[in-house]
Amino acid sequence: MSWKDQTDNDTVPQTLRFLPSREPKPQLRSSDSHSPCSLFKMFSLDSVVSTLCHNTNAQAAKSIERHKYKWRDITVREMYRYIGLLFYMAMVKLPSIIDYWRQSSIFTIPFPATILSRDRYRNILWNVHMSHPDADKENDRKSGTSEHDRLFRVKLIMDTIRKTCKAIYHPRRHLAVDERMVACKANTWRTQYMKAMPTKWVFKLFVVAPIPSNGYTIII
Template sequence: MLKYLSIVLYLGLVKPSAARDLWRKDRLHNHPFPCGVMPGYRAYYHPHQNLAIDERMVASKARHGMKQYLKDKPTKWGFKLFVLADSKTGYTCDFNVYQGKALTPSGNGLSFDAVVNLLRVPYLGTGYHVFVDNFYTSTALFQHLHIHYGACGTIRENRIGFPKTTMNSLPKKAVRGDMRWIRDGPLLRAVTIPEPVLEYNKYMEGVDLSDALINYFSVTQKCRHWYKKLFLHFVDIAVVNSYILHKEMALEKQHKPITQKLFTAS
């Protein structure tokens, strides 16, 4: 905690454009003090190729303007997080707390900004496959992503930019399993089987896996103050990420993870 407070005081002296710049390693933005005091978890974990982005609810009954209601989630009321997770392990790579609007509005909508902001993690690089559900999927987002990432997701037909055409549409008496597609530049491959559907169902569960691991031994308690609730959830994230780091390192060395019995989902 004292190390954390020292960085808070340091932020009062140094004004970076973003707090994460304090951990950058390029010569122009090099700040040796923060990374020397508190190196981040992300410096020690490189996610696998498939990533999922989804919402997560931190349950809370607090009266606060940031509290949200999501009818389709097991937790209906609470604070909403946009989460980027490794689809294979459930490792939480990054997250943003939804505050009622996008942190840096681009004019392309909240769902667009939520994905783009999460993928700005410096260590990601290119070549990843990103899976999202129909809240995020849009032609504008996929056109933005396709240069550096593969992207897959379900889409709502009433989404702005969705092609208004009946070309190659399903017939009225289509049988279950029939598939049709249309192409808009590089946004869809020509496939003979619904491979994107299989990949979506396989890799979209990264955030759900992270949620499941968190719920096994959560430190969250009933709290009167909303900020304590969020803080305890962040502790949960750190604990699960630490376990995943340990497990990956143990498997790499062909050792049995010592915490194997704690998380039955592993």
Template sequence: MPRTLDSKTIEEYLQVLDQSEDDMDSSGGEEADEEIYYENNRQLLADLVNEVDAEHVDFFCGRNDLNKFLGILIYSSIVKNPNFRLYWSDQYGYEPIKSTMTQKHFEKICYVLHFNDNTTHLPQDHPNHDRLHKIRHVIDELNTRYATVPLEQRLSLDEQMCATKMSHYMKQYLPNKPHKWGFKLFLICSIYGFVHKFEVYSGSEKYLHINGELDLGPTGNTVVRLARIVPKRANHIIYFDNFYTSVPLVTYLAKEGIYCLGSIQSNRIPNNKLPDKKTLMKKTVPRGH
């Protein structure tokens, strides 16, 4: 049965929103958990006022609930199960998760989870439309936290798959990856695999160039954006493969005081006089030629 709407219930939600908004203001709006908490309860209030799906809005997602929810996600990234509901099963369940929150409550939070204000999402025909608007705050917050870790001298830049079985228009297929289907991430990492910055591939969207950055094409621009966190003229070296390497990119990074090393496709070398791959593969060509 739909929940009966009353002024007292709305007033409770408004008090929660006012308090969480004050908390964000006092922290400069930089605490990700405060923002998630605020957006969640604002969406719950909107659903309640519109009497939408009352089964899922008839509860508060408090700060403690949100922290437990995030903790379960962290645990599940380490202790793997083929199906998320197995964490609560009698045979394959994981006690730290089972004792933290019930499966039903966890799934309710999943259903209503919000990270950003839907009313600020620009339409698709707008020049500043962001396909990742709903999780933009999470991406920015993670990159801010990752960037606080000091950089190693040697860095690697490559793409990685965030595996998923869900249906989504941004889902990619990369046959040479261990996980072939998922969301494609571009990331810059240390030699130990720690991610210092990442981007989620969202298709042919326009990105702003800052501080006189050149337009080096989609792949070159990706390197330039990720390399913004690398200090200039500090002997840092970025390694990448032939998907990214080009003469204009290497030249630009050199002028910026950032070393790089990568293999390159022969068709990206101007006035290339090297033998083609078919010729080099012949047995008559000396090895190492």
């Protein structure tokens, strides 16, 4: 290869053709009927929720050794109820968790108590675990090495959502890397303080999303 100077003619690179492997659109059959629940379950497979239940029960067994409270193993159906309440609480804001079960007020909200009791909800909240606690311990031993996975505890659900996002929607030609802010009250090494944002404490994620944006995430 030799250096070119101003007397050389520019060579225009070959324009690449956009040849998607699938038609760019949602990959759902129009003949199928979908409910909000069935669409949600595409992103949270029953097998994943079953693993979530298994790991939560394992974490609860360890918690019982240190604390005196009753625990019965959580089922897939009950885990979906718990997840449903998380969505409900994200839309109906109250100052404290116990306010959702408060009975001695004119502002009583009856719905949460029909899904889970307050104590059961709190027990699940304290123990919910996406990864197995023994596997967590093994991963923590690798801290400071290249084999340590900082996202190990959320890897199961993150990988499932990532695969589903790719499977059920094929984007058009134009994509961009965008920032996503996920509100979080936890104090972790990944939590950032965003002074100018309405929600101050967040996880900052970088995602691949369509242009113009329709809010869909292709890759986290």
